[in-house]
Amino acid sequence: MIKKILATIVASVISVSSALAVDYSGKTVTMWIPFKAGGGSDTWARAIGPAFSKNLPGNPTVVVKNVTDGKAIGASNKYFAEHGKDKDGLVVFGTSGSVQLPYIFKDERVRYQYKNMVPVFASGTGGVVYVRKDMGITDIIKDFDKLKGSKLVYGSQGKTSLDAVPILAFDMLGLDVNVVYGMKGRKAGRAAILRGETTIDYQTTASYLKHVKPLVEKGEMVAVMTWGAPVGGKVERDPNFPDLPSFPEVYEVVTGNKFKGTEAKSWTALFYAGFATQKYVMLPKSAKRDVVKAWQNAAAAIVNDPEAMKVLNKKLGKYDQVTGSKNLKSSLKKATSVDSKSEKFLQEWKNTK
Known part of the structure; x- marks a missing residue:
């Protein structure tokens, strides 16, 4: 027992001393974000940047670099072409659901x-589905027959984007939805429903709270469900919207079926990739061990920093942040891999959309 305790103490000392061997004093650390300024990933990066500056050894200046060459996929490919062998942790990568989902769908553009990649920090978010008030839907479960009998229109930015989550959900519910592609982000989707060009939409938690909730309060839109949030290995109600049912909850009630099987597993994989652990701070696998440890220690300090968490909760909603090597590896596996049956199903489903 004493030997075990001593071994733990020694390991802790080695861990701390390794992290202290990294010194970013007077240096600038760059967060490479493969999205334009002003979007969700950019907002997230700028929210956590000061917290990393505060907690990384030497308190470096942390700046956000928005790279949009080739959009999300092309900019992600570019990061690994230019920094895939870096060892010093001076240029880190910020991934997102729009990077995870094309990977799951085996998009041929993905390199x-x-x-x-070595994850050092992860953040989740959620999504809220809403409809126009003039549809006469006030409760998705009580009014489901009416919703199912309606010809719905949804504006999408692409079937292998985050929109795969709502499109598959609509299919599983048996809704008659005309998916109109070509939207340049969820902002465009929100504008379309405001103009009456579409009838059903979703926004991520931060966007919903900022842009859609005021419309719900005015009686112009009606929130009907959320995607949910991971709780104890299951997808339960989103803690930010406890009065709204989650998609799995709606599915079970209106279909009379348990939320299980290949379709449910496939949707859950997409949900983890696009929402539950949507955003990661990554180092290339080539990063030195003490560099990885320094970043992981800084990330762990962030979740214990009330000031940093206040900013994150305001920007993204109140969701758990993921830290620690074991937790990060587990969450990344859920967000980037599917079993063989789900993979086959998703490929076939994608080809029908």
Whole structure:
């Protein structure tokens, strides 16, 4: 027992001393974000940047670099082409659901591999589905027959984007939805429903709270469900919207079926990739061990920093942040891999959309 305690103490001392061997004093650390300024990933990066500056050894300046060459996929490919062999942790990568989902769908444009990334921090978010008030829907479960009998229109930015989550959900509920592609982000989708061009939409938690909730309060839109949030290995109600049912809850009530099987597993994989652990701070696999440890220690300090968490909760909603090597590896596996049956199902489903 004493030997075990001593071994733990020694390991802790080695861990701390390794992290202290990294010194970013007077240096600038860059967070490479493969999205334009002003979007969700950019907002997230700028929210956590000061917290990392405060907690990384030497308190470096942390700046956000928005790279949009080739959009999300092309900019992600570019990061690993230019920094895939870096060892010093001075240029880190910020991934997101729009990077995870094309990877799951085996998009031929993808050149990056998650096996070549080391996660050091992860954040989740949620999504809220809403409809126009003039549809006469006030409760998705009580009014489901009416919703199912309606010809719905949804504006999508692409079937292998985050929109795969709502589109598959609509299919599983048996809704008659005309998916109109070509939207340049959820902002465009929100504008379309405001103009009456579409009838059903979703927004991420932060966007919903900022842009849609005021419309719900005015009586112009009606929130009907959320995607949910991971709780104890299951997808339960989103803690930010406890009065709204989660999609799995709606599915079970209106279909009379348990939320299980290949379709449910496939949707859950997409949900983890796009929402539950949507955003990661990554180092390339080539990063030195003490560099990885320094970043992981800084990330762990963030969740214990009330000021940093206040900013994150305001920007993204109140969701758990993921830290610690074991937790990060587990969450990344859920967000970037599917079993063989789900993979086959998703490929076939994608080809029908």
